[in-house]
Amino acid sequence: MRAHEAGALHGDLGHRGPAWLRTPDNVNALVPELWPRTVSRTADGHLEVGGVSVADLAAEHGTPAYLLDEDDLRARCRDFADAFAGADVFYAGKSFLCKAVVRIIDEEGLFLDVCSGGELAVALAAGFPPERMGFHGNNKSISELRRALDAGVGRIIVDSFQEIERLSELSKTMGKRPNVLIRVTVGVEAHTHEFIATAHEDQKFGFSLAGGAAFQAAIKILDEGVLELKGLHSHIGSQIFDTSGFEVAARRVIELQAQIRDARGVELPDLDLGGGFGIAYTTQDTPSTPGDLAKRINKIVEGECELASLRKPRLSIEPGRAIVGPAVFTLYEVGTVKDVDGIRTYVSVDGGMSDNIRTALYDASYSATIAGRESTAEPLLARVVGKHCESGDIVVKDEFLPADVQPGDLLAVPGTGAYCRSMASNYNHVPRPPVVAVRDGASRVIVRRETEDDLLALDVG
Template sequence: MRAHEAGALHGDLGHRGPAWLRTPEDVNALVPQLWPRTVNRSESGHLEIGGVSVADLAAEHGTPAYLLDEDDLRSRCREFAAAFGDADVFYAGKSFLCKAVVRIIEEEGLFLDVCSGGELAVALKAGFPPERMGFHGNNKSISELQRALDAGVGRIIVDSFQEIDRLSEMSERAGKRPNVLVRVTVGVEAHTHEFIATAHEDQKFGFSLAGGAALQAALKILDENKLELKGLHSHIGSQIFDTSGFEVSARRIVELQAQIRDARGVELPDLDLGGGFGIAYTTQDTPSTPGDLAKRLNKIIESECDLASLRKPRISIEPGRAIVGPAVFTLYEVGTVKDVDGIRTYVSVDGGMSDNIRTALYDASYSATVASRESAAEPMLARVVGKHCESGDIVVKDEFLPADVQPGDLLAVPGTGAYCRSMASNYNHVPRPPVVAVRDGASRVIVRRETEDDLLALDVG
């Protein structure tokens, strides 16, 4: 692979310039971060995933389509399970959930977090053991709580005093005593490289630590003795690339553990540190490995527990994006290429904000590459946009693509496994794409493409 061809595969933008201006060896080192692990470019110039050409996948399944590297997904599950061998790894289902993924998660030995009745229904339909599930949510309905109780969900993360009262009454009536964790708002917010350890408690989730509500909630559960309080839960943000925020969070939540012990003589056995571990969306991102995360988080908890004279609780974490995000890329077909007065070239694809809202919603950055051929053309600065009637319909804000990109080319955008299909919509009445799992030279549809009949089926007017 020539240098510019490697760059066309890996995609890059930033102050360092396009990836193909660096050496192939430098670029190839980025493969495990940015693209699914079985992705390569064949001698014919096509990208391949799981041993299958994207041209063949496009011909069979159409575009746009989410292509999932099943071996990549499984390997990331195993890496987290191995790194956190003495902890419980809960896959955060909100990142992407379907029956096939639920079964993979179970086969690889992980636990599962759900945060709605719909996600719980998918997990139960797939046969996931309910005792290995956790149930999140700031406003769980009575029917959702009842379903969790009836199914025997392993733990419920309570989020308000009303929920504690509601669940206590329902549990007593059912003759059950479910395990619960108290979600604590620890006053730490971490996003990517920003870390601000001040009072970020103006949010809908959890019980305030600084205001005393978290301690009050824990003591209420212990005193009423209708629910089994197993521990505390905190979540400090998303797309986090270092453990600085976790260090402050751990210190504060272990201090709360000590306060509960001093007040009631109880050392809670479990502590959930949440998720939010970052992935690479561009080659500027530098995510931590599961091994590094495990080493640092365990060190933090052990140190804080020693200082507080507490036994180390059993730790659990909730990676979602870090497991499924890098395992998927979205395959599009280019429809139009438009140069706007030399300011920018707009490359329009057959999807957009209905299959990836994150760029418009969060100003998220992505990469892209021409996937159906190699090109020796000079790079040009382009913006990849969608087909929707919205000026903010942007898939990739800025990317170097070959200057000869043209209608009919296939374009691949990596890192779309998390929150893209989960947050997909039918804006402009565009049917949502399929999810296609690829492994060992074969593909299978695990979430089928929506059709116009699907859209019309809900319209009963």
């Protein structure tokens, strides 16, 4: 029986349904598409990642903890690099960034996109070559722009006329001529949550294509001659499965390329179509492979350039979630199990919205499994919630767990590599969890667990 059919038997779950139905025959089953590639379950029911039992990881590092499968992360970097050979793959650092991940991205030959002074600082501290960086942001400060120019960042994606003016003045003062791309708002309605759809007209990013601002920005940069205009940039949103949005975006941006050529005789050499490629959080999600994405996107760009009589520009993309998202899962310990008058069973864990805000913020769906033992109990439809003083503190809205789930059980939630640690908070003064990389039978902390001393260190009152 499929999960959505099982959901119908148990009533309307209010979303796309649980990730899979657990029965006495498959209560310990894992859905491979949801987990890092080295994750498996031992005969006694323990999850292993990178050859290490999660029980051992919990004993050494505590819970909650983000567990990163380093081999999986590296493999996903190579998958995109191989699929998009001849293009530039920029890892979107906003999805998750720390020095260890920056070094992995560098070692695997990817480029790096940052969108704040803090992300730039981490990248530089890790020794990432600045010429292979791109710098995003809708409100870059003068100090951030100056630091990017000082460092020699390879390209800056300009987002407003005020930024063009600031960057031009700084460039003249510092004797620099930075490469820039213009972020174009192409008017594509991506089929995703409104807060992560970034190409419709009514939002803060970029220059409007329909209103003519994008063309005006290009002409301004070309005519002033202070900045080196390399190309156009489009990003239509996040967690996208349908490539038709990229087709429309590419067509509109390439039409703008042709308009600029006709007006100034310049064919811009670069085209960035952004990222936003979706991943599987539940079995209802069907993401494309990097190979399929590359084939479709290249075909779209080649076809549109041929129609516009343009040379094909050098393509770049910006996957973040699609690289790091599936490479990480969060390990929790169950603290309480509460049945509320037969309405719902709440399974409370020792983390919550401070380590994963996406369920509360975006109504995101996740999956979960008992990770530290085998169970043959009947399936129980449960809601996994956190420890915070907030009724919206939900980790997994609905999932089938074994009916004997109990305090002390380890529970794992896959797909938490992107936008979980990077958006984590200290809500209720809860310290943020560590990030632990696992590979070849060994683990290492790459971001340590916060402590109460860390929290108090900033409180100078």
